Amino acid sequence: MPLNDQSExxxxxxxxxxxLMAQNKELTETVAELTVKVDELTKKIVELTEQKNKNSSNSSKPPSSDGLKRKNRSLRGKTDKNQGGQEGHQGHGLELTGEPxxxxxVIPERCQHCPHW
Incomplete structure (x- = not known):
């Protein structure tokens, strides 16, 4: 290879x-800017999520700001039992007599032992 070609x-x-060094510098600056932007947006997401989860029971917001319907949450834990009277449960009712x-x-207006009817 001639010297002239080698120097060129x-x-x-x-x-x-x-x-390439200039391009690397630009890309490094872009990555730094985008990292800052991602951090800002992440903070904003956390802030909005916390704001969304607030209602009058867990913040100083008035009850009128809760919206039209609140989420129904049962306080009871899940069990393997079926609904209703369990096996061995003593019922409430009229006892039969021998010879009426x-x-x-007689139909009761309301059951004495439960809130139904």
Whole structure:
């Protein structure tokens, strides 16, 4: 390889190196800016999520700001039992007599032991 071609090649490589270094600097600055932006947006997301989860029971907001409907949450834990009276449960009702004189149907207005009817 002649010396002239080698010096041109070295000059070409030096120019490429300068361009790549400038591009690297720009990209590094861009990454730094985007990192700051991501941090700001993450903080904003956390702030908005906390704001969304607040209501009158866990903040100083008035009850009128709770919205139209609150989430229903049961305070009872989940069990393996079926709903209703459990096996072995003693029922509440009229006891039968041996020989009635007459039969009268009596329908209660409301059950004494539960809030139904």
């Amino acid at each position: 090649f070295i000059k070409y490589l030096m120019d490429q190196n300068e361009k 004189d007459k039969t009268v149907k």
